[in-house]
Amino acid sequence: MRTPAQGYSDASFDAVIAFPAMRVAVRTRGATVTAIVYLPPEVPVMAPRNRLAERAARQIERYRADPDTVFDLPLQRCGTPFQRDVWRALERIPRGQTRSYGALARSLGTAARAVGQACGENRFPVVIPCHRVVAASGIGGFAHARGGYLLEAKRWLLAHERAL
Incomplete structure (x- = not known):
């Protein structure tokens, strides 16, 4: 993001x-x-x-x-074919659930780091829920950050969706 x-x-x-x-x-x-x-x-x-x-x-x-809100906004989706594949996979993660970077990467046949980079380039957080992707060992980072308000935001979003 x-x-x-x-x-x-x-x-x-x-x-x-x-x-x-x-x-x-x-x-x-x-x-x-x-x-x-x-x-x-x-x-x-x-x-x-x-x-x-x-x-x-x-x-x-x-x-x-209400975390069950469905978005129907006209988004200007730009990105590489790989990024768009990752973002579509993010949209398929149900509210209240998370996926690890590694699990998402395996489902796409790629590396966890590549998935993390694509998540970091997401231009539509909340709508395309990159916050639902976590590290295997915990919450992980968010928007290329390991602390600060962005990580607090990720925690809030996951708790709001009852994923924590």
């Missing part, structure tokens, strides 16, 4: 939603959601700037209240 560059600007997002342990920012262009990004919890909330951002914010807020 991509994280924002240092010194992000709220002008680069079309909505910022409050979540436990983080903020969830939405970026849109035309009729598609181009990115969903986790931001530090101290970032100010921002009302949606357009109809699609409003729709995305409503669905994300619904998920915050």
